[in-house]
Amino acid sequence: SLSLSLSLCLVAPLSFTAHLLLFSTRMSMRPKDCAAKLADNSPSLTRVVLVDNALFQMKSLEYAELIADGLKNNSHCVELTIDKCGLLDQGAVMIAEALHHNKTLEKLNLPNNKLGPVALGAIAEMLKVNRSISELNLSGNSGSAGGKWGDAPLTALADALEGGNTTLVKIVWRLDNRISWKITKLMSRNVELGRRQAAGTPEGKSSPVISPKRTEEKKEEKELSALEKKKQEIAKRKQEEDAEKKREEEKKREEE
Structure with a gap:
């Protein structure tokens, strides 16, 4: 099997105090409160991190829909992490559809849930129009045991990258499929394009779209x-x- 993890960004390590603060913030997040703040476009909420959240697990579709509605017009949240929360395909589809309209979210992390080909297909379609997401994590999803996402959604993902998406520079998952080489090649191209743009753009001028x-x-x-x-x-x-x-x-x- 092949593990894809191509990244353009280097992240500075957090201090011990910052780690404690981030851990405390993550543990105290309630899905309904997060959704409300997203809908209000609150500047104070820049990251939604739900890990092994019991409240979300009990009503995954309801909270997925609320979070999706909040994301549509949000211009402050840059990261959405829903990890080990029992997120289903239907919930991921609602989130993907909301991200057709979102221009701010940069990191979409949905690992260790129950996602399969339907969810990946919706995410691939979203990536054909979304130009803000640079990182995607779909690792450990039970609906794709053994890397069996299926050819159709993987082809759709490759088409999104081939058709104009140069923003996505990191995918984390385990993949065992003949289309993996094409996705790997396109991801490498995105990383190289990003590197060239970062190195060759004069200060104060916008980067040309390649x-x-x-x-x-x-x-x-x-x-x-x-x-x-x-x-x-x-x-x-x-x-x-x-x-x-x-x-x-x-x-x-x-x-x-």
Whole structure:
């Protein structure tokens, strides 16, 4: 099996005090309160982290829907983590659909739940239009035991990356599928594009958008140009050979 984890970002270590504060904040999070703050677009809520949350586990669909509704127009929350909370495909689909409209969330972590191909398919469709999410964690989901996400949702994910998504630079999961090489290649491309943009953009100026489709078109144009040049060389060589043959025939006739 193949483990994908491609990252563009380096995160500075937290101090011991910061760890305690973050741990305390995470432990005290209540799904209903989080959803309400998301819906209110509260600047104080920049991360929603629900880990092994008993309240969420009892009403996973209800809370998934509330959180999804809150995310639609939220402009402050940059991370959503729902880990070991019994999140189902239906709940993940609602969250993915909400993220069609969200332009702020950067990290979507849904590990150790009950997600399968339906959830991945919805997330892949969302990534075709979402340009803010840079990290995705789907590891340890029971609906994909053995890495069996299925070809269709993985193909949709590859299509999203190939079709214009250059923002996603990190995926965490275990994958055993023939399409994995293509996703790995596209993720590597995204990391490289991000590195080039970060290194080559002058201060105060926006980074140019590099279209994967245009990059592919340029590659095809280059290949066609090389092929055309080869054809021209062959044609020129043939003309020279024909001319030489004609001269030899004329010389032979003169000798006769």
